[in-house]
Amino acid sequence: MASVKGSRSRGIALHAVLVAGLLLSAFPFYWAVIMSTHTSSEIFSYPPKLLPGAHFLENVRNLFDSIDFFGSMLNSLLVAGSVTVLVLFFDSLAAFVFAKFAFPGKRVLFALLMLIFMVPAQLAAIPQFVTMARIGWIGSMTALIVPAAANAFGIFWMRQYMKGAIHDELLDASRIDGANFLRQYWHVALPVVRPGLAFLGIFTFMGQWNDYAWPLIALTDPDNVTLQVALSQLNGTHGTTDYGMVMTGALLALVPLLIVFAIGARQIIGDLAKGAIR
């Protein structure tokens, strides 16, 4: 299409754009890493510190002394892991129905789902606590997992994704072969929507991992909480906030999230050649 020289200069321009985006995206994160290696007073000194300091291990030690880091991380893994698995299953199943089948009441039910999606989240907290207390789930991880097991966002996302990804001919062929609904879902739909599931999985896990307001209300035992709630206990426990330690905690809490992203993102672009413009 173009000469070797032309495509090379285009490649350089391409990388220039992508690197500019990379620097913009990554700089605040880099700076958060830097903050975690300094003491609180160093962080707010002038000029601002742009290179790593020597206090990272000290911050880590203070952090582990202040909160039950690994215990609360285990709770977070349990909640975020369970919710992600449940959401991936329930949302993709419902989305498959909305994207590919006709049945009475479909439009009304979908409109209702979208309306529920638009209800401001701030309305819920107080009455939800009352409901949970009545069932007796307050203080346990169940209060975090069960209400989050299916959501409108994921169903809407998977429906949009399946409209493009699952071709009707495939479904027709499998129907002629005698596949029932569940078989179609498992063997025809799921294999072709892996990038869509990967996106939903990454951001469901992340949303649960970072959720703070509801766990803070629902987990009444301060010794049995999720990681974000434990981290919030660091703010001002000794009168002033140790920002170096707080940043270290926030950063270490990201490690599982980054691992989940690294695994999930690989599913989004499976094989390199597919759909590529060369």
Place this chain on the structure above:
Amino acid sequence: MATALEKPPATAERSAAARPRTGLRRHWHLYAAISPFYLLFLAFGLVPVGFSLYLSLHRWDGLGPMEWAGLTQYRYLLTDIDFWSSIGNTIVIWALATFPMIFLAMVTAVLLNSAVRFKNVYRFAYFLPNVTSVVAVAIIFGSVFSTNFGLVNALLQAVGLDQVAWLNTPWGIKVAIATLMTWQWTGYNAIIFLAGLQTIPGELYEAARIDGAGPVQTFFRITLPLMRPMLLFVLVVSTVTGLQSFSEPQVLLQNTANESTYSGGPGHAGRTMVLYFFQQTFDNNDFGYGAAVAWGIFLVVVIFSIINWRLVQRRGE
């Protein structure tokens, strides 16, 4: 919400609706498959929604007895200049953030989907704004837009323009908040588009290349039309979440606000609808009116979403 591409033709749907009982029996597995979401909403969502409706018809300070107020709080809401100005602020900020964000996300996704090296590194970097600690983000953006020492003003001066008191003027505040939102969510939307690009069969691009189509033509003739379901998703989700934004303005303006963290900065120029809800509910302890505000927000979000849905859905179909 017309869906033109549904499988069995409309006649089948109509005849099924005419015989509801057989329809229900024949389609029971479909209803069962979508039921978990609705059952969870009945169990955990309906009570909060009902309670807030009930609350919006009462005056309540959170402690004392509730006082029946009927529709007076909704009537007041319609004439509340502060609420209307918060709607204006929200929509301006939303528009300033959303359109650049969708454009940049689409460009990023297409670039990353082409055969470029170090793809994993870029993808990882673009994910970082979504997980960077709020504290670090607040400090950095606060200093980027600072009037005297800020990076933006330094750049403006370098090219001979006047400094702008970003966090002190109505438009400066909105631009700063919108920039923060764009920074935080572009990578997220790029990942959505990237996933969507995987549904386009490679043969289509192959055929376009053989027909001699350039990259721009390929984008507008193949990529964009086939990405419409994704575009609809991104636009509707940005509408629903963007119109309910509060963490971005709160993070950015918390140090400039004199009265409370929910005030939205000097002149309330960054006070979004949800910040106004927080202010009424938790600063003024006016829980009843706060609930009415929340339902006002809901209505604005629904209207806006329907408009956006129609816009994307109708064009070209």
